[in-house]
Amino acid sequence: MTIELRAERPSPARLVLHLNGRLDAVTYLDFDTTVLPMMGELPQGVTVVLDLAGLDYISSAGLRSVARVRKATRALHGHTLLLDPQPQVRKVFDIVKAVPVSEVFASTAELDAYLDRIQQRMIEGNGE
Template identity: 45%
Template sequence: MALQILIDNTSTNTLSVALDGQLDTLTANDLETSIQTNLQQDTQTLIFDLQNLSFVSSAGLRVFAKARKTLKLRNGKVFFTNPTPQVKKVFDIVKAVPISEVFASTEELDAYLTVMQTEVEDNQ
């Protein structure tokens, strides 16, 4: 099964990537290329929407790890929303993604980001 990659540049510093299909050895390079093409110098937040991701292999996990490393170097963050049960199970098994970066829904992520930004504003 192919992987559909839907890109949404929601703001100048946020890139959202929705995945539909299977992220495996055959499709991991497509995702990596898409991220490299769409990631801007000022991108600080990368959000993967996994609602329609039915499978992830070790090749897919490597793409996620590389994206996390890239954003970490620029003091940015990567978040994962709406993981399917099978993808969440893979994350749990291999401990590939810190639990603090996985959210059950986009709304849950938005609430978290609101709290984080409020804390920064309160400390200024």
């Protein structure tokens, strides 16, 4: 099985990565060699969204790849958010506590509502 990755930039401050297939010991290197160079081109305060709706399986190697993305995003003072993980993938994240539950969203609408709240807080001067 392979990993398919599609990147989307809906705004300069947001990168959405759509994953399909398996992120495992066979495919993690393809993921890393595609995504990590993108991280160097992102601005401070970026939000990276990993859309996991099409991800069928994640292994410990895949978790390490996600951790690398999170680390690179944190270095930019940004956020990494997970969108719509399938139940089996979400269970892996729950088991290893790899991603805080506040960074996992069930739908694009839920994610957009969260991002709207964050931006509104920033506008009102109550942001981080």
